[in-house]
Amino acid sequence: ILFSQEETGVIRTSIVLQRWDIEDIDDSISEGTMPIEITYPVLENMTIQLNHFPAFSKFGEVNMAGISDTWIRGAYSFTDYNLMMSFGIGLPTGKTELDSTELILARLLSEQSFKFQLPVYGQGFTLSAGVLYAYSFSDYLSVGAGLNFVYRGKYKYSEQLASTYD
Numbered sequence: 692i693l694f695s696q697e698e699t700g701v702i703r704t705s706i707v708l709q710r711w712d713i714e715d716i717d718d719s720i721s722e723g724t725m726p727i728e729i730t731y732p733v734l735e736n737m738t739i740q741l742n743h744f745p746a747f748s749k750f751g752e753v754n755m756a757g758i759s760d761t762w763i764r765g766a767y768s769f770t771d772y773n774l775m776m777s778f779g780i781g782l783p784t785g786k787t788e789l790d791s792t793e794l795i796l797a798r799l800l801s802e803q804s805f806k807f808q809l810p811v812y813g814q815g816f817t818l819s820a821g822v823l824y825a826y827s828f829s830d831y832l833s834v835g836a837g838l839n840f841v842y843r844g845k846y847k848y849s850e851q852l853a854s855t856y857d
Contacts, residue, residue: 700731707808718751720799724808736768743784746809750799753792760785760813777821777839785813788850797848815846815856 703726710721724746731739744759764779789797801810821839828834845855 703728720750722748722807740764744809750796753796755793755796757786773825775823779819781817783815787813788847816844818842
């Protein structure tokens with residue numbers, strides 16, 4: 692990824708609309724997102740990326756709109772080795788402390804079978820770091836492995852609860 696990047700920064704965005712009809716339920720569940728990705732090559736082997744997802748979700752009369760947490764990610768590839776390091780920080784800009792109707796919608800959005808673009812609006816402060824290694828035995832066979840660590844800070848996902856999620 693790092694060595695095939697553009698020499699200048701890149702901004703990518705799109706509009707993603709998803710809608711599911713659920714059998715025996717009159718209301719459909721839908722979500723519209725506009726993912727924004729800004730990638731900037733700091734060096735030939737180092738890149739910084741900013742990701743953000745404004746979104747609107749609806750299930751029956753329940754609506755939820757807002758922005759997701761903001762992610763700043765980076766990757767550094769060691770040129771003489773088949774090794775890459777990654778790092779990231781998730782800034783808590785997304786919606787948390789959901790009311791009772793938003794909780795119903797959030798549970799549906801996070802259902803894995805739907806594969807919604809933005810299953811969770813906000814999860815609070817997050818740190819991520821990883822390392823990846825790949826080795827090529829030949830033109831036809833390569834093997835790789837990676838290890839990633841994620842730390843999530845406490846956040847309050849429902850206004851009805853006094854405690855925080857950790």
